Amino acid sequence: xxxxxxxxxxxxxxxxxxxxxxxxxxxxxxxxxxxxxxxxxxxxxxxxxxxxxxxxxxxxxxxxxxxxxxxxxxxxxxxxxxxxxxxxxxxxxxxxxxxxxxxxxxxxxxxxxx
Amino acid sequence: xxxxxxxxxxxxxxxxxxxxxxxxxxxxxxxxxxxxxxxxxxxxxxxxxxxxxxxxxxxxxxxxxxxxxxxxxxxxxxxxxxxxxxxxxxxxxxxxxxxxxxxxxxxxxxxxxx
Numbered sequence: 001x002x003x004x005x006x007x008x009x010x011x012x013x014x015x016x017x018x019x020x021x022x023x024x025x026x027x028x029x030x031x032x033x034x035x036x037x038x039x040x041x042x043x044x045x046x047x048x049x050x051x052x053x054x055x056x057x058x059x060x061x062x063x064x065x066x067x068x069x070x071x072x073x074x075x076x077x078x079x080x081x082x083x084x085x086x087x088x089x090x091x092x093x094x095x096x097x098x099x100x101x102x103x104x105x106x107x108x109x110x111x112x113x114x
Numbered sequence: 115x116x117x118x119x120x121x122x123x124x125x126x127x128x129x130x131x132x133x134x135x136x137x138x139x140x141x142x143x144x145x146x147x148x149x150x151x152x153x154x155x156x157x158x159x160x161x162x163x164x165x166x167x168x169x170x171x172x173x174x175x176x177x178x179x180x181x182x183x184x185x186x187x188x189x190x191x192x193x194x195x196x197x198x199x200x201x202x203x204x205x206x207x208x209x210x211x212x213x214x215x216x217x218x219x220x221x222x223x224x225x226x227x228x
Contacts, residue, residue: 004156006156009154034216036219041221042221043118043205043207043219043220043221043222044157044205044217044219045219046216046217046218049216089156089157091156101147101159101162101170102157102159102217103159104156104157104158105156106154106155106156107154107155107156
């Protein structure tokens with residue numbers, strides 16, 4: 001039962017353009033969403049998060065959008081840089097109503113070409 | 115601030131052997147997590163500790179996996195006996211609070227079971 005899904009295993013964009021990574025979830029009780037970035041041979045690092053009471057959160061070049069009715073979130077990276085090439089995981093949490101454990105998607109590998 | 119430390123980085127064993135992983139979380143972090151990441155999948159929570167008590171071990175294969183967190187600091191994860199399907203990266207993470215809202219991950223242990 002895959003509660004968090006990233007249907008695109010990979011994405012390739014040109015440097016300077018926008019990267020859009022997508023994530024869908026099935027549990028309407030999720031109330032907190034996060035994006036993590038992972039480089040080879042390293043653990044995932046936190047990138048950006050959004051609470052279910054918001055529909056947008058911005059941090060520099062990174063913006064996360066949440067569409068609760070569609071159970072969909074997306075990560076926009078503008079402009080994309082070669083150093084952004086990594087695997088991106090979205091994760092969802094039940095927050096205070098549960099142990100708060102994160103459920104991760106399968107990941108999307110982003111390649112930004114110079 | 116020191117990050118989450120894990121050892122060893124790599125481990126190769128034969129099936130039916132036993133193996134142990136060690137994790138030292140960020141100082142002051144009350145919550146510690148062990149995740150299993152199989153190639154091509156997102157991290158899956160195995161066990162979550164709050165201080166030295168278990169909060170969630172619903173996805174831990176208890177017939178072969180065990181974990182402990184002595185004195186609410188370091189933790190060890192053990193597999194005995196190992197199976198081929200246990201080949202994965204084992205990630206340790208920690209967070210300040212009881213929720214998984216922002217986890218800090220170690221670099222992981224790459225386990226290969228032959």
